[in-house]
Amino acid sequence: MPAPSSIIPVKAQFSLQTKSLVDQMKGIDEHIASKRPAIAINNVKWLAGHLVNTRYVLMSMIADEPINPLFREHFGKGSTGEILPTTPSLEEIMNHWAFTDEKLQKTLEHITEDKLKSPPPFQSSIPDHTIAGLIAYMSMHESHHIGQISVIKKLG
Numbered sequence: 072m073p074a075p076s077s078i079i080p081v082k083a084q085f086s087l088q089t090k091s092l093v094d095q096m097k098g099i100d101e102h103i104a105s106k107r108p109a110i111a112i113n114n115v116k117w118l119a120g121h122l123v124n125t126r127y128v129l130m131s132m133i134a135d136e137p138i139n140p141l142f143r144e145h146f147g148k149g150s151t152g153e154i155l156p157t158t159p160s161l162e163e164i165m166n167h168w169a170f171t172d173e174k175l176q177k178t179l180e181h182i183t184e185d186k187l188k189s190p191p192p193f194q195s196s197i198p199d200h201t202i203a204g205l206i207a208y209m210s211m212h213e214s215h216h217i218g219q220i221s222v223i224k225k226l227g
Contacts, residue, residue: 075184077203082179084210088217089172092122095220096165104161105154108226113152115223118216119164120146126171129209132192133202134178142167179206 074082096119104116113121123139124146130136144150145158159167187203194200197208 074180074182075187077184078179078182078187078206081203081206081210082176085172085175085179085213088210088213089168091217092119092168092213092220093165095217095224096161099161099224101161107152108223112223113219114154115220116154116158116161116164117146117150117152118220118223119161119168120159121150122213122216123164123167123171125209125212126168126175129206130171130174130178132205133182133186134174136174139167 096115099115101116104119105114107114120142124142127136127138127142128147131138141157141159145155187201187206189202190200191202191205193205195205195208197204197211199205199207
């Protein structure tokens, strides 16, 4: 069964965001990724890990996939952004990104209209109170953080 037509543009957004994130991460090493440009600004490593954690959260809502506890601890809502010895490396983060991207694309390819119209487990700031609305919000959330990575990269 092909993806519902209503999800096709969002699926394309997630694909574009994967390309954007991979492009932005080129040339960023562990040292650069771990530096905070200012006290109130997260580092690139936290932002990339947070994006992966968000993908795990999204997959838990639409496909009953488990949330990765390591990513939730280091990059979930309320995490400190501090880089600890247990924090995944940049390479691990990007490997998890590739894994979650592939799973998300396959899941969206087979998501049903009924699932898209169902209520989400929590409400975001988007006024659409459905899983489809929450998926759209998550796409915007990713775009926001990829933009932050772009700016931090330009700051050097």
